[in-house]
Amino acid sequence: MLFNGASPTDDVSAERYLNHPTFGMLYRVAPTGENCDLYATLYAQRIFFLVTLQPRGANFEVIPLMDARHYAEQNLARSRREGPEVHARWRQLFDQTFI
Numbered sequence: 001m002l003f004n005g006a007s008p009t010d011d012v013s014a015e016r017y018l019n020h021p022t023f024g025m026l027y028r029v030a031p032t033g034e035n036c037d038l039y040a041t042l043y044a045q046r047i048f049f050l051v052t053l054q055p056r057g058a059n060f061e062v063i064p065l066m067d068a069r070h071y072a073e074q075n076l077a078r079s080r081r082e083g084p085e086v087h088a089r090w091r092q093l094f095d096q097t098f099i
Contacts, residue, residue, distance in 0.1 A: 030075035
């Protein structure tokens with residue numbers, strides 16, 4: 001289930017959450033590509049997912065911490081080109097998630 005009408009092209013100012021059937025609430029850490037975003041568990045141990053949104057639901061793929069960090073670092077590099085304000089918001093989310 002998707003909240004806030006999320007889109008991979010939206011900026012970080014709109015927080016996005018998904019409800020995973022087993023792990024509960026997930027929050028979006030970074031966009032990773034077409035209809036695909038990096039999410040992390042909100043309440044449990046840090047478990048990361050690549051989530052692909054499909055017409056009939058979502059596909060959740062568990063990924064290791066270092067892969068998740070790599071995707072988030074790529075997003076930080078892209079955000080630098082969008083301007084300092086956008087980059088600062090993504091940097092704050094990155095630091096809260098990985099540091």
